[in-house]
Amino acid sequence: KQEVTQIPAALSVPEGENLVLNCSFTDSAIYNLQWFRQDPGKGLTSLLLIQSSQREQTSGRLNASLDKSSGRSTLYIAASQPGDSATYLCAVGKFLGTSGSRLTFGEGTQLTVNP
Amino acid sequence: NAGVMQNPRHLVRRRGQEARLRCSPMKGHSHVYWYRQLPEEGLKFMVYLQKENIIDESGMPKERFSAEFPKEGPSILRIQQVVRGDSAAYFCASSPLISQPQHFGDGTRLSIL
Numbered sequence: 001k002q003e004v005t006q007i008p009a010a011l012s013v014p015e016g017e018n019l020v021l022n023c024s025f026t027d028s029a030i031y032n033l034q035w036f037r038q039d040p041g042k043g044l045t046s047l048l049l050i051q052s053s054q055r056e057q058t059s060g061r062l063n064a065s066l067d068k069s070s071g072r073s074t075l076y077i078a079a080s081q082p083g084d085s086a087t088y089l090c091a092v093g094k095f096l097g098t099s100g101s102r103l104t105f106g107e108g109t110q111l112t113v114n115p
Numbered sequence: 116n117a118g119v120m121q122n123p124r125h126l127v128r129r130r131g132q133e134a135r136l137r138c139s140p141m142k143g144h145s146h147v148y149w150y151r152q153l154p155e156e157g158l159k160f161m162v163y164l165q166k167e168n169i170i171d172e173s174g175m176p177k178e179r180f181s182a183e184f185p186k187e188g189p190s191i192l193r194i195q196q197v198v199r200g201d202s203a204a205y206f207c208a209s210s211p212l213i214s215q216p217q218h219f220g221d222g223t224r225l226s227i228l
Contacts (some may be wrong), residue, residue: 034216043119043206044158045218051214089158096171098165103148103208103217107157 004026004092006106014114021075021109023090023091028068031101032093035064035075038108044089048075076112080113087111119220120189121207127226130199136192136223140209147190148217149175149182151159152204164190194225204226 003026013019023033032051037042048057048064050073056065063076078086087108093101120139128134140147149161160174164184175182179197184190194201204224208217 019206036219043121043221044208046216046218048218091158101217102160102163102171102174103150103158104160105158105161 002092002104003092004090004104004106006109008109010110012114015080015082017080018078019080021088022072023106024040025092026070028071030092031095033066033073034036034090034091039086046108082113082115084113085099085111119207119209119218120224121220121223125224128228129228130198134194134197134225136205137189138220139189139207139220144209144211146210147184148208149192150206197227199227200201201225
């Protein structure tokens, strides 16, 4: 059974700081890994998707890496801004057949960026 | 291109009633997933559907819960005879292909009185 752990559970940083969020998973037989942000009372916004054959993906100030063999992924946020404050979720995808994948989520890192 | 649409956003039911949650996937997306987020817990997979087919329902409780994705219309998650423990946020996601990210709706927050 896949288990996904995110560390730290909460993080508070001053504006402008670079930061790293960590995600680990127990079963390395994954199909892909997706990072999301969730704002209070809202749904999930997809940030980055890394396929199992890839090592990293970048979008703007965000960079996600994947080390499947060690069961780890990191989300790097450069030059953090108050608008980055949200809960960040890591989700590991397992192939279900017929072209679907099931996501197993970590419990998230609650990020606060202080002005 | 509208995102994943879920309705209602908030639903209040009394114990024993039925709850129906609707999800319209993004245009062109044939894969629909339902996830549940219990208070103070992470999101948990419930069911994966394609048009007119349930592909994997291993995360859905065996009793009182059912899901469908008909040929026409939205996907429906139905909870019969609701209990207090069903209070949660229910999220729907869709994707066009397995290699593409899942896109989530804003969820339905179900409260049981």
